Amino acid sequence: MLKLTRRTEYGLIALVHLTDREGEVVSSTEIGERYPVPKRLLAEALKALQQAGLLHSTRGAHGGYSLTRSADEITLGEIVTALEGRPTLTSCEGLGALQASGACDVQHVCPIRTPLQRLRTGMWNLLEGVSLRSLADRSVNPTDLFASEHEPAAILHVHARALPQAPGLR
Amino acid sequence: MLKLTRRTEYGLIALVHLTDREGEVVSSTEIGERYPVPKRLLAEALKALQQAGLLHSTRGAHGGYSLTRSADEITLGEIVTALEGRPTLTSCEGLGALQASGACDVQHVCPIRTPLQRLRTGMWNLLEGVSLRSLADRSVNPTDLFASEHEPAAILHVHARALPQAPGLR
């Protein structure tokens, strides 16, 4: 299913909270008390974020977590990657380490392998395009986060009639 | 996990194949023979697509499936919805039927509810923006499917200037 796990959800809650108190050291206890979140799982999410280098942890009394970088420099993509691994779409991609080894036995005939990789890339860009800051900023109009003035369909350009050279993303 | 199920994968394979033979009636057997896909599951995916109104089925000998509309008019969003339900991101949204009933007990304090809804919307637009036709068209440059002339980050508009991307995965 195309959705995030709770672990990620908890991690996001924590990160948004940490963004509110940027610069400070906040304990997992504090976060756990503020939101109805199983503290134990919250701790796991925080650990994962720490291991991914997104959070700095200080132990001992008065310890806690803090952002290692500015909230502007942390993307949703990184966060999701840290919490549940880089998002893949199909089994083909899951193995194969992306086109590296042609491990996918369907590869030769599989008509969707490449298209689906594009899809993943697109979704990935979407996640990469959102900073923790913008996520945490409640003053931003929801529709403005992703939506642009242009028609979404036009942006993503559906039928791909115009095929302008694209910035080599990946 | 942020990924599609195999069922969806199989459904997409079938749809791409059906797009290649647009107008014709193709049996699930034929598809199953062409690609190394468990025929049984393929049949399930096809059934789901039929029930969603994306495919027309004819029974009996020489029966099979065909697209109900032009491949241009079918979006990935519809397909995914048919095969695994409308993508949600968090539990908050899962219940609540989206902001309708305030079922989410975290709602009052949950700092990510709204932002995450935006995320979902963005991903949804992404899926809605891709037609089956463009997905099936192998001549389209992969990067062009989603990418536009504009910088992705600019489109999705974020403060972040795209960090160096870690190629490592899994």
Add this chain to the structure above:
DNA sequence: GGAATCCGCACTAGAATAGTGCCGATTGAG
């Protein structure tokens, strides 16, 4: 020394996913 806090391991229960089998209903062809 005690309290607060992060750290790491292991375990259970439930849900989702992947896959398979079987039989009935429908329909075209011989």
Add this chain to the structure above:
DNA sequence: CTCAATCGGCACTATTCTAGTGCGGATTCC
């Protein structure tokens, strides 16, 4: 009219993923 191809529906199993919880150890401040 019978046979074979094909869709349609039901039920079942095994594996993996997800969610949640417990416990004890290591650090650090007071």
